[in-house]
Amino acid sequence: MTTANERYICANCGYIYAPSAGDSMNNIPPGTPFEELPPEWVCPMCYASQDQFDPLD
Numbered sequence: 001m002t003t004a005n006e007r008y009i010c011a012n013c014g015y016i017y018a019p020s021a022g023d024s025m026n027n028i029p030p031g032t033p034f035e036e037l038p039p040e041w042v043c044p045m046c047y048a049s050q051d052q053f054d055p056l057d
Contacts, residue, residue, distance in 0.1 A: 008034045008053040013046040016056060 008017045017023065017037075022030040025044040028037060034053070042049055 005057075006034065007056040009056045010043045010046065010048050011052050011054055012048040013043060015043050015045040017043075017053065 005019055007019070009015070010017075017034055019033050020030060022028040022032050023041075023044055026041060028041065034050075037050065039050075043052070
């Protein structure tokens with residue numbers, strides 16, 4: 001089970017998605033858990049899909 005503040009790291013480029021920060025490049029507001037990202041969301045740095053992310057915390 002994941003928590004709302006759990007960070008995820010892109011296995012492709014190392015970008016870290018932090019729910020507390022959101023993703024301003026893709027209009028994802030702060031406080032959005034990884035599990036609630038839209039299905040079309042991709043890594044803002046390398047465009048890897050969500051299945052390329054691993055839990056970091």
